[in-house]
Amino acid sequence: MHGWGGFIIACFVFFLSHALPVRPPVKPWLVARFGARGFAWGYSALSVAVLAWLIVAAGRAPVVLLWSGPDWLRHVTLTVMFAVCVILAFTLGRPNPFSFGGTHNERFDPSQPGIVRLTRHPVLLALTLWAGAHLLVNGDLAHAILFGAFAGFALLGGGMITRRKRREMGADYERLWGATRAVPLRLSPTVGTGLRLGVAVILYGVLIALHGPVIGISPLP
Known part of the structure; x- marks a missing residue:
């Protein structure tokens, strides 16, 4: 239909x-x-x-056009989407007791939190960036509803999940989160970091390659 x-x-x-x-x-x-x-x-x-x-x-x-932006906004969207792929690559397969979708959360080590040191909800952060980046270059009513709803869902969802996890975990939540935030930010390249960056590059290439055949519009300027 x-x-x-x-x-x-x-x-x-x-x-x-x-x-x-x-x-x-x-x-x-x-x-x-x-x-x-x-x-x-x-x-x-x-x-x-x-x-x-x-x-x-x-x-x-x-098509009900609400706004129209310049062509260079495509470059902004492409740049933000690479950041989205990096966030997802550093999120997948890692334990995260503070949000949904974590793998083997019982193994979470607050002294080595990875991306969880920066955000409790990396998947929702990626979703917010994805939706916001696509709003820049899709100014018609249907896409404004679509990406606006996703951005709102992601922003509100983080708070809802945090409140639910606090209830479920009790004192363990604050203890683990405090220990996680206490870890200093370190930029120490490792084999695992390189592999995850490689996954991000592959994911980015796949998304660009499939965007035209699946969605019907090339994301490239």
Whole structure:
């Protein structure tokens, strides 16, 4: 379905797909049948697929222009998107008890917090930057709704998750967060750092290569 109807349906399915699987008792039921790792991979795959559908649906909605920016803003968006890829590369596969999506959170070492030293919610930070960068170069109504909603969701979601985690973890939350923030910022290149930067470069290249075939618009100036 094209037009506003397709966009509205995609929005509804997107938010439904993110709300239902994590609600009790749905999540425990899914985890019991597919395991924690299976649930995480399945939920991630579903999220990516529905997100792609939502972005395509926004591109097919009628164009109602709200603003138009100069072509050099594409360079800003491309630069910010590389930062997004770096954040994601340094986030994936790392424990993070302060937010959602951490792997093996029981192994979190506050003396070696990685990117968590800078932000409790790196995935939400990446989502905010992604949405804000795309708002610069998409001034029509459908994309303004799309990326504005994502930016608002990410900004509000961080506070909601922090409050929930504080309730769940109790005194451990403040103890771990205080120990994490006490670690000085260090720029010490390691093999792991190099590998994650390599992952960021590969992810960035894949996103640029697939943007045209999947979304229908080349991100390059």
